[in-house]
Amino acid sequence: MIVDFAGPGSGTAPLTWGQAAIWQAIGNTAPDDHYFNFGRVLKVPGTRSVEDVTAALRALVERHGALRTRLDDQGQRLEGSGRLPVVISREKPDIVLDELAATRFDYWAEWPIRVALVVDGSAVTHVVLVFCHLAADGIGAEAAIRDLRMLLLRGALTGPPPPQALDLAHWQAGPEGRAVAERAAAHWAEEYARIPTTMFAKPGPEPSDPPIWRAQLSSPALDLAVRSLALTHRASTSTVLLAAVAFLAARVEGHGTCAVLPIVANRFRRDTIGLVSTMSMEGLFTVDVEGTFAEVLGRAGPAALRAYRSAYHDPADRDRIVARESSGRGERVHPNCCFNDMRFADPGPAACEPSALESALKETALTWPMSQHELNCRFCVHVTTEGVSLTADTRFLSKPDIERYLMNLESMLVSAVRT
Structure with missing residues (x-):
């Protein structure tokens, strides 16, 4: 299925230092750069429908600009809106994770996150996320998982917006x-x-x-x-x-x-x-x-x-x-x-x-x-x-x-x- 999103902010910036470093490593490892893909499995709290979970996913991608940012000729481009593909599966979460992580990302055309919902009947039991390393490292992925869990529990997040990668890129320059x-x-x-x-x-x-x-x-x-x-x-x-x-x-x-x-x-x-x-x-x-x-x-x-x-x-x-x-x-x-x-x-x-x-x-x-x-x-x-x-x-x-x-x-x- 497709999840439409429209978040605040858009524009271009150079790669951050971290992105530039991992981009060098990706180039040196291609075509085996799927080596840098990594994922997380989130057990869905309570009983949530596909609609409930996709609403939380939409809010997550809108909140964190890195999840709607791709490479372009300027370095990176943050998109204000787009459409995120989501896989629906009845396989075991670990199997789904391996399948999503097995191929390299298209860094210019593909969103830097792959998502699958593991369902049992009409309820979603697990969310599987695979991250492009240009968008997140391990701690960044944990921040995303924490926010997604809270969105599933509360429906919204309070407090100031999180820092954004484009702002960091401009500060570093x-x-x-x-x-x-x-x-x-x-x-x-x-x-x-x-x-x-x-x-x-x-x-x-x-x-x-x-x-x-x-x-x-x-x-x-x-x-x-x-x-x-x-x-x-x-x-x-x-x-x-x-x-x-x-x-x-x-x-x-x-x-x-x-x-x-x-x-x-x-x-x-x-x-x-x-x-x-x-x-x-x-x-x-x-x-x-x-x-x-x-x-x-x-x-x-x-x-x-x-x-x-x-x-x-x-x-x-x-x-x-x-x-x-x-x-x-x-x-x-x-x-x-x-x-x-x-x-x-x-x-x-x-x-x-x-x-x-x-x-x-x-x-x-x-x-x-x-x-x-x-x-x-x-x-x-x-x-x-x-x-x-x-x-x-x-x-x-x-x-x-x-x-x-x-x-x-x-x-x-x-x-x-x-x-």
Whole structure:
């Protein structure tokens, strides 16, 4: 079916920094850029008809301009009105989600959100939403889901309107935004001058077909060890994991300094609260890895803070810095090493009994949930509530090496707790 909408505001603007960054990644991953599609399933509260739910969807799209914005020659265009296709399905929500996310978006012609209603008789049981990453990141999608839930419960939302992506784009292009961007650029320039040309330069002996593979490690023991180390070293669990990932990544090719691109939410300003847009961007984390893991972890905290600040940057500034450094070295400089902690909350530090750690090791499992032909990175670690995964290009890190890396990550963290 079709949902007609007519919301406030229209016009054009440059891409925001977050949009420009993800657009580069999409271009480097095409035609496999459906990799960046992601979705949410909302269980509908109470008993709601199709008409009830489509009315809430209409209000959602009218409220958040990013959901009615597409690419155009100026960068992006916010439309004041339009027609949103909605699929009606009786399949299981997870199946519908996979089907909606399986194909790449038409960034110029298609609305940046796909919607399906799962029905049982005349009632809608679930709403399935798939987002284009140009329109939202994980936190932006959660803001949309929260508003949709409230629209279903109350029929309307009160309070001031949420911030809009077009307003953010204009701010970033103005004097205040440029001042922020220049501070971030200074960090990128300083650190790019000292990092390795890339973390993974040596072709591996066993490339697979397709070359991109993901291994998923489910390890309760790793989770316990990380929380215990966070307590001992007065760090967040994310910092512990980032330090561990960097420590082992550097050892693959024997680098003394590791450069990692952590994905940072960039929602530090008040005008980003409730903003449906893509704000997450790469920061630049650099750390010297000489010495023990405990020593590297001690250096990781300040380095992580600098990396998080550098993530709110103008990709055009970063491109100039990369081009300048690459020209000086005679080859492209890029870490090709990413870290993405996708958890919405840090579980926090916690003590761990040795017996619990030993018992948890028996539950470790490793699977291979994904493969594809193209990716914009050679090595990318994702952290979720389900575990730690490594997506890598087997032309530089073979499948056995991917598995070995994840198992070494677990054993190193567990050993660090034991000692």
